[in-house]
Amino acid sequence: MNDVRVEPRKSRAESKAETRKRLLDAARSVFMKIGYHGATLDMIAAEAGFTKGALYWHFRNKQAIFLTLIEESIAKNLGAVNSLLADGTPDEIRKRIGDFVDGSDDREVLPQFGVELEIEARHDESFRAIHQVLIVQHEAALAKFLERYFEAIGETPKLPIPELTAALLTIFKGFALCRQNRPDGPVKSGRIVRILLNIPAD
Numbered sequence: 001m002n003d004v005r006v007e008p009r010k011s012r013a014e015s016k017a018e019t020r021k022r023l024l025d026a027a028r029s030v031f032m033k034i035g036y037h038g039a040t041l042d043m044i045a046a047e048a049g050f051t052k053g054a055l056y057w058h059f060r061n062k063q064a065i066f067l068t069l070i071e072e073s074i075a076k077n078l079g080a081v082n083s084l085l086a087d088g089t090p091d092e093i094r095k096r097i098g099d100f101v102d103g104s105d106d107r108e109v110l111p112q113f114g115v116e117l118e119i120e121a122r123h124d125e126s127f128r129a130i131h132q133v134l135i136v137q138h139e140a141a142l143a144k145f146l147e148r149y150f151e152a153i154g155e156t157p158k159l160p161i162p163e164l165t166a167a168l169l170t171i172f173k174g175f176a177l178c179r180q181n182r183p184d185g186p187v188k189s190g191r192i193v194r195i196l197l198n199i200p201a202d
Contacts, residue, residue: 022048023044026047026048027047027048028069031069032109036113041061063126066113069109070114074141078141081097084100093152094199098197101189101193101197104193112179114173117134143161146165150198155198158196159196164196168196171193172193
């Protein structure tokens with residue numbers, strides 16, 4: 001007699017978390033393909049394989065989904081770069097940060113979503129208010145990382161930290177906008193960011 005393995009039933013909390021993740025993954029895909037303005041809740045629900053009612057159970061509107069994605073992306077991005085400072089010599093830290101920077105154009109959705117947020121903030125007061133809060137929080141967290149980074153490698157930044165922080169965010173968003181309009185373009189942000197972070201180009 002063969003034993004039949006029965007998969008344990010998921011708890012309500014587990015099912016809810018899984019549904020939420022599928023909706024966010026679907027929203028990320030839709031926003032990346034056609035942008036925030038062109039995306040609809042129907043598109044996101046269809047991409048996730050759910051009804052729009054299921055989407056409303058987790059998010060009150062399209063703005064809430066978009067802002068959740070941005071907040072989670074900021075946290076993930078900062079967590080990743082901060083982990084690269086954990087141990088190692090200055091050269092090892094520079095190498096890890098450099099490798100991370102080189103892959104950012106192909107990996108990160110945050111700069112592209114940042115561009116979308118900047119555009120929407122010009123036309124929507126509620127977006128503008130949220131945008132200001134997110135930008136201030138993101139700049140503060142990035143500035144703290146940059147302070148730790150330059151302290152770890154024992155060097156002085158080429159610009160004061162507040163200016164360097166603003167420059168990096170602008171560079172990433174600018175290149176993200178270029179990639180949307182010229183997806184096959186050869187220009188990458190890595191070389192410029194390496195210069196600003198005192199990391200030799202490979």
